[in-house]
Amino acid sequence: MAVNLSIKSVPEELAARLRARAERNHRSLQGELMAIIEAAFHTPPSGPWASTSLSSRDAVVGFDRRGRAIVRKGTRRIEEVAAELRRRMPDARQDLPRSVEIVRKMRDRR
DSSP states (O other), X not given: OOOOOXXXXXXXXHHHHHHHHHHHTTOOHHHXXXXXXXXXXXXXXXXXXXXXXXXXXXXXXXXXXXXXXXXXXXXXXXXXXXXXXXHHOTTOOSSSOOHHHHHHHHHHHX
16 A cells, blocks of 8 residues: 655755756656655666566666666676776886876966
């Protein structure tokens, strides 16, 4: 059985931001709040259109306007990505200029 929830005394600024977010996502205010709650618990919505099984490496990053989970497949932490790149390129050239130096030179030429 569904439960009705109510949030009282929401500041107008927050309510306006929620309405704008709902509009950007083509949802009603209630649909947007439901998507936020579902994303907070990383559980897809129930129903015949709910997403199928997720692996342990997948991440629910949000929900579309019909309530279906948006899933990022094969999510990895930044530390894992960095370690893999270090393994794949152990002999990275150290004598090349850093990107910040290149950007500074380009900026100074203006």
